[in-house]
Amino acid sequence: MEDFDEFVRARGDALLRYGYVLAGNSEDAADLVQEALARLGDAWPRVRQKHDPEGYVRTTMVRLHIRSWRRRNREDLVAAVPDRGEPDRYGDADLWAELQELPRKQRAVLVLRYYEDLPDQEIAAILGVYRLPLSGGVPEPLPGAANLRLASWPWAHEWDAAGNVTRIVNLETGGSTGVAVPPGADRWQCGPEWCTGLLDDRLIVQRVDGSGRRTLPGTLMGHGVRWLLDGRRALFRVHEPDVTKAGVPLAVVYDLATGELAGVGERTPGVEGGELGRIQHFPTLFWDAGARFYQHCADRSCEIRKRGGGKEYTVLNVAAIRG
Numbered sequence: 001m002e003d004f005d006e007f008v009r010a011r012g013d014a015l016l017r018y019g020y021v022l023a024g025n026s027e028d029a030a031d032l033v034q035e036a037l038a039r040l041g042d043a044w045p046r047v048r049q050k051h052d053p054e055g056y057v058r059t060t061m062v063r064l065h066i067r068s069w070r071r072r073n074r075e076d077l078v079a080a081v082p083d084r085g086e087p088d089r090y091g092d093a094d095l096w097a098e099l100q101e102l103p104r105k106q107r108a109v110l111v112l113r114y115y116e117d118l119p120d121q122e123i124a125a126i127l128g129v130y131r132l133p134l135s136g137g138v139p140e141p142l143p144g145a146a147n148l149r150l151a152s153w154p155w156a157h158e159w160d161a162a163g164n165v166t167r168i169v170n171l172e173t174g175g176s177t178g179v180a181v182p183p184g185a186d187r188w189q190c191g192p193e194w195c196t197g198l199l200d201d202r203l204i205v206q207r208v209d210g211s212g213r214r215t216l217p218g219t220l221m222g223h224g225v226r227w228l229l230d231g232r233r234a235l236f237r238v239h240e241p242d243v244t245k246a247g248v249p250l251a252v253v254y255d256l257a258t259g260e261l262a263g264v265g266e267r268t269p270g271v272e273g274g275e276l277g278r279i280q281h282f283p284t285l286f287w288d289a290g291a292r293f294y295q296h297c298a299d300r301s302c303e304i305r306k307r308g309g310g311k312e313y314t315v316l317n318v319a320a321i322r323g
Helices: 002-023 026-042 044-049 053-072 093-100 104-115 120-127
Strands: 149-152 155-159 165-170 176-178 186-190 194-199 202-207 220-222 233-238 251-255 261-264 284-287 291-298 301-308 314-317
Touching (some): 002 044, 002 053, 026 053, 044 053, 202 220, 233 261
Antiparallel strands (some): 149 155, 155 165, 165 176, 194 202, 220 233, 233 251, 251 261, 284 314, 291 301
């Protein structure tokens, strides 16, 4: 696994710094990195295919850090970072002393918020579902939601090790529904009633209980790793091998319930390229209709470049679509 070894060499130091931010000392940081990389090695083919090995390692490190506290059942608090026989390479000792006095889960929240600069929804996806007080401060965990990831309020999901949604929970009522995940499915994602994912490298759609299954045309492909926009609409890329064909959309919004779809933007004829933006955690898309793309080749390599545009963007709020 040469590419795995290359990843370790390239990102090892950054992961050690991240581990130090979590644990507050070099020894525990090294242990977190070593264990997380061992798990990454076992899951490398699957994680590499999803193009986010560092996200996998960092999430694993956070969960290992919290789990180690649960096993010990208590922490040994210190007034200052112990002398480990080497200089503190990563930060302010007084800051670490204050962080060490916090419960591990609260410390992890602060690290993810202020060191990783993650929004609340991504923190919830890593640690569970949290409530953020309107007055500010540290997010508070919702009881019974430690293993859930918030989708959109009030819906939260439980995921398996392969990254498939296996249970849907209504956090307001406490109601829970098991998901009928097809054997061999990949990237299974669900709204309250409908699910979509890959089966034998083809997109499929079905109800949460497994009924109403449809196999979508091979010309449609998932847009990114998670293509579900809201509870019933997904964003798919369109595969059109004829790059000279006009009128090909940048992507399509597909209604899982009705099977209706609508194109978004338009690909520049002559090149297989274009830009479609998505506001993170919201079903909102935007694109620059005035931009045109072309292929630039030099030194025996080619790339897609953009010219024009930059004056006005078209914005689509998928949640406002009725029907």
